[in-house]
Amino acid sequence: MAANPKSLAKKLTLRGPHTVLRGDLALAGLPGVVHTPAEGFDLPAVAFGHGWLTGVARYSGLFEHLASWGIVVAAPDTERGPVPSAIGLSADLLTALDVCTGVRLGTGRISVHSHRLALVGHGMGAGAAVLAAARREVAAVAALYPSPTSPPASAAAARIDAPGLVLVGEKSLGSMTSDAVAVTRAWGGDASLRMVDDADDEGMVEGRRLLGALGFGGAERRTQQRTRALLTGFLLHRLTGDKAYADFSDPETVFPGSSPMLDLESIDDDFGTRLTKTLSR
16 A cells, blocks of 8 residues: 555655765865765766855755665755856756766765756755756756746746756745746746745755854754655655655645645745735735
8 A cells, every 4th residue: 555645755754774975076076075875776866056155065964865765966066155156056067967977986886877867956056957957858857945046047947858846935935035936837847836834945954054144044954854855755756766756746745844836827926016015005
């Protein structure tokens, strides 16, 4: 009997069965980190793009979580300045995928399947992942709480055929810092938008960070747990074909702590309009 969505989501908030290894992407000529299961052949892999002013160290728990479920994660630690290039980070994400498939990882008992690749990112890095996916065919794309980029990720999303998962925090929906609705509306293939309850778009960043101290949102444990479950289930289904996790690709499935956003045309994501309405009350 198949597990129900609630029990599957709870299961995926916990670490998986694999021992995790950590490596340095700089050994392959790219600053960053790589997390892998201790062993396994033809594994799935993702390249992960970090958020604005946020180094990859702030996502180590997420990387270890994915690796514990059998997914290799390569994360470039580039474009970390106050005026980063989303195009530059997108190119580094594609290089990271090349490293996963072309360089021997770990002790030689790890390999990545060239058709089991995904692009994932958070905030500015989510936009970079979308820009990268418009340039190379991958099996899946996940844009976690995407923020606006230049050039616009929404324009690039129209050229993506791969299935997509887009997350938005309830507290950020409709704000000028969120690009989730525009990206999902423009997606060329199938994409689902999920709103994470009581979440800020920056809540998945681990530990204390400068922006949190300045009042732009801080770490949220529940947001991190829910994000890990939704992302892990989506990737396990799309990259490994495991039908046990098919609900994570179904835009209508309801999971605890998040809501599917099905009627995109009815969502008011115009921050200016919302602000004008608020001030006129």
